[in-house]
Structures are given as C-alpha cells and as structure tokens.
Amino acid sequence: MQPTFLAASPFLPLVGVSVLILMVHIALQAMIATKELGSSWNAGPRDDGKKPQGKLAGRAERAASNFLETYVAFIALAFGAIMAGDPAGIALIGAWIWVVCRIVYIPLYLAGIPYVRSLVWIGSMIGLLLMLFVLLF
Numbered sequence: 137m138q139p140t141f142l143a144a145s146p147f148l149p150l151v152g153v154s155v156l157i158l159m160v161h162i163a164l165q166a167m168i169a170t171k172e173l174g175s176s177w178n179a180g181p182r183d184d185g186k187k188p189q190g191k192l193a194g195r196a197e198r199a200a201s202n203f204l205e206t207y208v209a210f211i212a213l214a215f216g217a218i219m220a221g222d223p224a225g226i227a228l229i230g231a232w233i234w235v236v237c238r239i240v241y242i243p244l245y246l247a248g249i250p251y252v253r254s255l256v257w258i259g260s261m262i263g264l265l266l267m268l269f270v271l272l273f
C-alpha cells in the first residue's frame with residue numbers, strides 16, 4: 137500500500153515547522169547556557185551538576201519544557217487528522233493556530249511578558265482542541 141495520502145497532506149509541512157520550533161528551543165537553551173557557563177561546560181560531560189542560574193537561561197528552559205508538554209499531543213493529533221481525512225478543515229485551522237501561537241510564545245516568554253504570554257498559550261490550547269474535535273466528532 138502506497139501512503140500517497142500522507143504525501144499530499146497539508147499537515148506534513150506543519151509537522152516539519154513544529155520540528156523547527158523544537159530545534160529553536162534546543163538552540164536557545166544551548167546558546168544561553170553556553171554564554172553563561174562557557175563552552176568547556178557545554179562540551180564537557182556536565183558531571184558536576186552545574187546548571188545555568190540566569191533569568192534568561194531559566195526562561196529558555198521553562199519555555200522549552202512548556203513546548204514539550206503539548207508537542208506530543210500536536211504530533212498525535214496531526215497524524216490522527218491525516219488518518220481521519222480532514223485535510224483542509226477545522227483540524228488544519230487548529231494546527232495552524234497551534235504553530236503560530238508556539239512561535240509567538242518563544243519571544244514572549246524570553247522577554248518575561250506576562251498575561252499576553254498566557255493568552256498565547258491559551259490560543260495554542262484552542263488549536264489543539266480544534267484538532268481533537270475532528271477526531272472525537
């Protein structure tokens with residue numbers, strides 16, 4: 137069986153973008169931690185348990201953790217929507233909302249902007265709920 141329906145899905149580019157968002161989180165954490173603790177710490181085995189202590193490093197770590205909390209759900213829902221055959225409906229709108237919100241969330245969290253950041257997070261949850269709606273109903 138040829139998975140041609142997967143190749144034609146508009147969800148796949150969004151899955152790709154989600155991987156880029158993940159890579160941005162990883163790169164931000166690494167760059168901020170390296171700036172604070174040095175390249176020898178980053179290249180070493182980190183056996184001493186030393187962790188970055190700066191505000192920005194903490195924010196980058198928490199933003200990445202927050203992303204990972206919803207990332208698995210996004211991937212599962214995206215592939216569920218592909219299998220359900222909703223290539224251009226409400227699930228795709230939800231996926232776009234999630235992706236855009238997750239991109240906007242990064243600078244808001246790093247800048248320490250309250251409330252707006254929370255609203256953007258709520259927007260990403262609404263995106264996931266739209267995707268879930270297609271699978272449940």
